[in-house]
Amino acid sequence: MTRADAKVLLEVKGLHANVAGVEILKGIDLVVRAGEVHAIMGPNGSGKSTFAKALAGHPAYEVTAGTATFEGRNIFDMAAEERARAGLFLGFQYPLEIPGVSNAAFLRLAYNTVQGARGKDELDPLEFDDYVREKMKLLEMDASFLDRSVNDGFSGGEKKRNEILQMALLEPRLAILDETDSGLDIDALRVVSGGVNRLLTRDNAVVLVTHYQRLLNYIVPDYVHVMEGGRIIKTGGRELAVELEARGYDWLKGKVAA
Amino acid sequence: MSTVVGATHPYIASLLNGCESGHDQLSWLGERRAAALERANALAVPTTRDEEWRFTDITPLTRVPFQPAVAVPHPGADDxxxxxxxxxGVRLTFVDGMFAPELSANAGLPYGVVVTSLAAGLATHGSVIERHLARHARFEQDVFAALNTARLRDGALVWVAKNQQCPTPVQLLFLSTQxxxxxxxxxxxxxxxxxxxTLVEEYASLVDNAYFTDAVTEVAIGDGAQVRHVRLQREARDAFHIATCAVALAKDANYASHAITLGARISRHDLSVRQGGEGAEARLDGLTLIGGRQLADTHTLLDHGRPNGRSRQLHKCIxxxxxxxxxxxxxxxxxxAQLTDSAQESRNLLLSNxxxxxxxxxxxIFADDVKCAHGATVGQLEAEHLFYLQSRGLSEQRARNxxxxxxxxxxxxxxxxPSLVEQLEETVLAETQSAE
Structure with missing residues (x-):
């Protein structure tokens, strides 16, 4: 759903970033408004995951040029946790396992930290338990996931559900979901994308980073951007994703977005 | 025939000052103590030139002229x-090494379980004590075990009769106050x-000062018997703690050790598990959590003497x-000792440069058909894990903790x-948050 008068959430201009001294992002421009769904597609190595992590504040990604403002604030002046508290969320392609910390304790700590930073009420363990169980229904997750260690021994699909559960709890203004569809079978994909769809409102936005068009059958994007060589080389509507599915990425190579 | 023997090593001599070997009514006990006194006199304080002590310099210990504990008013029940x-259900408390019956508790043990002071146990279970005391913890080459044995007056006795189960954990609490x-x-x-x-052996302090605990524990586990042994060392930060624990496993015996080291300026824990019967199984878990200028040394020996033994060891240091x-x-x-199946893992986390x-x-390994795996890692917290937690709003320090x-x-x-798990989780969390 796009509205020309909608509030700009994220504005990226001329973003360049290095990883271990190698330039991966070579000038990215992107504007995301409230209520929009964007898809960033592209072949492996095109820089789409790097873009996602640079926005979220991963320490290994060094921004060398350009700006990014999130609701008017320069996010490169903010630590990763400040970005999260401000409402920027990254769904990880490979969520990390933390044996020894229960999922319930982790989720509550994250929830209360973000709530506290936003001046909202924190929940005690009993209150939180009710709250999180309600959110878990959205993702058809069994309550036993609360007692297990964070992502420890979770299947690929379970980890991704747990990521979207965190999104549901932290209520971000902008969620960047990095390859959330990878490793999901068709049922899990339906559940996870159903969860994301129900979290979408006219006040928030989602950027889907994905290699395949498949996810976009479930979460319908307003814009599709194609990345190649560290730049967005083409932007279109949903039909662009369909065309990519049919023709692959090769026909776009060498083209530069107007 | 009370004698004070002139030791070759002056520091040991000072620790043995006043140690007498003549008052035992039981000849076997007198003989063992005399033998230990002789060895204590013959052995020197180990230095970093000794292979078993090469990483652990205990010179600071020898700078303090420790005196034998004297009887002082005991702490109150509130402390x-x-x-x-x-x-x-049952707890024995010792204050500065001496039995404190008024701080101990016995909620009624079933027939076949005895938890009492060694001195009292000699009257009722003398033959059990004679069979095992100073038989497992070898003092011939270990000056601190020899010292302890030479100084042996009292201690804790836990005995579980054949095929009996002790229904609740037994707590042995050693408190320092002087x-x-x-x-x-x-x-x-x-x-x-x-x-x-299930046994909980704990060393703790009511005061923050320098004292010296020289402890010896012997555990004998009969055929098919099972002992779970929690050892918690949270001495004062300025204390010295040197302990030997010797475990003897008979056929199909099962031993699980959970050794937690938190306290002391310098500590040493020697744990030896000897498998004297076929099919014995041992699990040794250890956690050392130290900071400041603490030194904590854990030496373990898993001695697979018979076939079909199995051991699992995980030792972690923070x-x-x-x-x-x-x-x-x-x-x-x-x-x-064929078909031994053994795995050891040492994992270490360094929090500062x-x-x-x-x-x-x-x-x-002197047998050819065995499985023995081992591995060691030393590392710091990983940036990816920190980033994951920070991306969920946690500060870097909180994420580290x-x-x-x-x-x-x-x-x-x-x-x-369970209550100990909860307590220790809080301790570790508080310890790791102290920098926050």
Missing amino acids: VAKFIIPEA KAVAAYPRCLVVAEAGAEL VGGAAHAVFSGKIAVAPG KAHVDTKPQLE LLTYAFGAEVIDGIPV
Whole structure:
């Protein structure tokens, strides 16, 4: 759903970033408004995951040029946790396992930290338990996931559900979901994308980073951007994703977005 | 015939000052103490030139002229309350090495379970004590075990009769209250064939000062018997703690150790597990969490003497500040101890640039059909994990603390006493948050 008068959430201009001294992002421009769904597609190595992590504040990604403002604030002046508290969320392609910390304790700590930073009420363990169980229904997750260690021994699909559960709890203004569809079978994909769809409102936005068009059958994007060589080389509507599915990425190579 | 023998090593001599070997009414006990006194006199304080002590310099210990503990008013029940484990139906408390009956509790043990002071036990269970006391913890080459044995007056006796189960954990609590004294705690634990026991052995302090604990524990586990042994060392930060624990396993015996090291300026824990019967099984879990200028040394020996033995060992160290942790784990497989299945893992987390760990696996295998795996890692918290937590709103420090806590939780969660798990989780969390 796009509205020309909608509030700009994220504005990226001329973003360049290095990883271990190698330039991966070579000038990215992107504007995301409230209520929009964007898809960033592209072949492996095109820089789409790097873009996602640079926005979220991963320490290994060094921004060398350009700006990014999130609701008017320069996010490169903010630590990763400040970005999260401000409402920027990254769904990880490979969520990390933390044996020894229960999922319930982790989720509550994250929830209360973000709530506290936003001046909202924190929940005690009993209150939180009710709250999180309600959110878990959205993702058809069994309550036993609360007692297990964070992502420890979770299947690929379970980890991704747990990521979207965190999104549901932290209520971000902008969620960047990095390859959330990878490793999901068709049922899990339906559940996870159903969860994301129900979290979408006219006040928030989602950027889907994905290699395949498949996810976009479930979460319908307003814009599709194609990345190649560290730049967005083409932007279109949903039909662009369909065309990519049919023709692959090769026909776009060498083209530069107007 | 009370004698004071002039020791060759002046520091040992000072510790032996006043040690008499003549008052025993039981000749076997007198003989063992006399033999220990002789060895204590003959042995020197180990230095870093000794292979078994090369990482651990105990010179600071020898600079303090520790005196034997004297009888002082005992702490009140309120002071001791925080150390009490609610699950434990029976508790023996020792103050500066001496039995404190008024701080002990016995909620009614079933027939076939005895938890009492060694002195009292001699009257009723003399033959059990004679069979095991000073028979497992070898003092011939170990000056601190020899000192303890020479100084042996009292201690704890836990005995579980054949095929009996001790229904609740037994807590042995050793508290220090005096400055500059040396205490010599002693425990004898015997589980006869088919018996089951959970034991919590704890060393703690009511005061923050320098004292010396020289402890010896012996655990004998009969055929098919099972002992779960939690050892908690949280001495004062300025204290010295040197302890030997010797475990003897008979056929199909099962032993699980959960050894937690938190306290003391310098500490040393020697744990030896000797498998004297076929099919015995041992699990050794250890966690050392130290900071500041602490030094904590754990030496373990798993001696597979018979076929079909199985052992699993996980030792973890979390080292902050300018602290120094040592782990030396020896696995020995005797000739003929075929089909031994042994795995050892040493994992270490350094929290600062000045933190230091020495980890040394040693395998001595003299049988050819065995499985012996070992591995060691030393690392810092991983940036990817920190970023994951920060991306969920946690500050970097909070993320570090949570991951540090998680690293220790793997060992703590295995402790078979829920209240202790909870207490230790809080301790570790508080310890890791002190920098926050």
